[in-house]
Amino acid sequence: MLDREEAERRAAEFLAERSRAWGPSSDVRIVPEYCFTAQGRFVAPYDHVDYLDHGRDDMQLGGNLPVAVDLSTGSCSFLTWEEAEDMMERDLL
Numbered sequence: 001m002l003d004r005e006e007a008e009r010r011a012a013e014f015l016a017e018r019s020r021a022w023g024p025s026s027d028v029r030i031v032p033e034y035c036f037t038a039q040g041r042f043v044a045p046y047d048h049v050d051y052l053d054h055g056r057d058d059m060q061l062g063g064n065l066p067v068a069v070d071l072s073t074g075s076c077s078f079l080t081w082e083e084a085e086d087m088m089e090r091d092l093l
Contacts, residue, residue: 002071007042008035011067014076015046030067038092042069043079045093066093 002010012030019026027049034045044067050059065078079087087093 002042002069002074004035004037004042006074007037007069007071008032008044010074010076011035011042011044011069014069015044015067018078028061028064036092037071038087040071042071043067043087043092044069 008030015028015030019028028046029049029052030044030046031052036043046064046067047061048056048059050056051061065081065084067076068079068083069076084093
């Protein structure tokens with residue numbers, strides 16, 4: 001079972017790897033204060049660095065699906081829309 005620190009590290013590595021393919025304006029980062037654990041997974045929302053560090057509202061992301069880390073296996077993926085909607089209905093996202 002992964003602890004929070006290891007899960008966050010894996011989520012950040014997964015996001016860094018995947019976001020490279022998104023183009024030159026894909027400077028994104030996990031938002032640790034919004035991360036949580038649910039259903040055996042560590043869920044890690046993220047946003048653009050210019051929004052997080054400089055408050056540039058025009059750089060805030062919308063519609064991006066958080067990274068999910070399976071706490072048993074360490075495997076990472078993005079949440080599906082169905083999973084995200086379920087978490088939103090439960091006020092987790």
